[in-house]
Amino acid sequence: MPRNQQILLDNRPQGEATVSNFKLVAVDTPALQEGQVLVRHHYLSLDPYMRGRMNDSKSYAASQPLGEVMIGGTVGEVVESRHAKFAPGDKVVGMGGWQEYSVVDGDAPGMLRKVDTKHVPLSYYLGTVGMPGVTAWYGLVKIINPKAGETVVVSAATGAVGSAFAALAKARGCRVVGIAGGPEKCAYATNELGFDECIDYKLHPDVKSMSKALKDACPNGIDGYFENVGGHILDAVLLRANAFSRIAMCGMIAGYDGQSLPLQNPALILVNRMKIEGFIVSEHMQVWPEALTELATLVAQGKLRPRETIAQGIESAPQAFLGLLKGKNFGKQLVKLV
Structure with a gap:
């Protein structure tokens, strides 16, 4: 049997996560x-939620145990099988973690799924045609539930979730505004991902400035917001939100290192009769087939063209992950293992 390189969580972060x-x-x-x-494994997925799992604190999922392989989505190829449903050569997606190989119980629900790579590249099953894409689909379709002509906004707009969100929202006739970091990402959002406008948050470091930018980009207000970040961006969105607007709350990356994230004007939730719903996409497996079918169709039609940032080799995963948390990636962050 092959030698397997793995990355374990050795100790918990004290504030900001580090390679150590x-x-x-x-x-x-x-x-x-x-x-x-x-x-x-051919590719390993790196995602912001992993930072929260590194903490030993109450959350929606159990903390990552110390001394064990870091959690993470993987795509790869079956090299040996003692299960009738899987054969060597099958391309599969699963939760193999930060390692080069995994041994998987073929009957375990949701642990391993065969995928078709004729029309969708293998790596996309960790991004727009995988968990991040279904996350975007659920937040948009099941929580925001927009009508044609409404304005929807998403933070972290050029990542795997934001990229899928734009294509899905445009397919429903929405005005779609993104929030991303830097002119290159904003140009990519509008020129390639189909956003109507993209706001560079680096130019708007406080609530007043961000609120003004949102007012300019959303002249009819905000009907739906997909939240990945929190902090002053959420405060600014609340100032521009319409009556009966909806917020799908998926991530709060601004607080992953332990910072508190108080709201400046929580009364706006009442004033605007807003719906705010947090969700974890793994709790809604019943929608995955429908969501994945739509996402794969958008890719095949050329309406969803995600970009990837790829680090090379298992040893590069920690540094690439820390870069992801600081927004250094462009699109979906992956680690190539083969």
């Missing part, structure tokens, strides 16, 4: 038992 929180080890891959599958 992780540890690279190599172990022998165990022999397969009946019903198990050996997968060689």
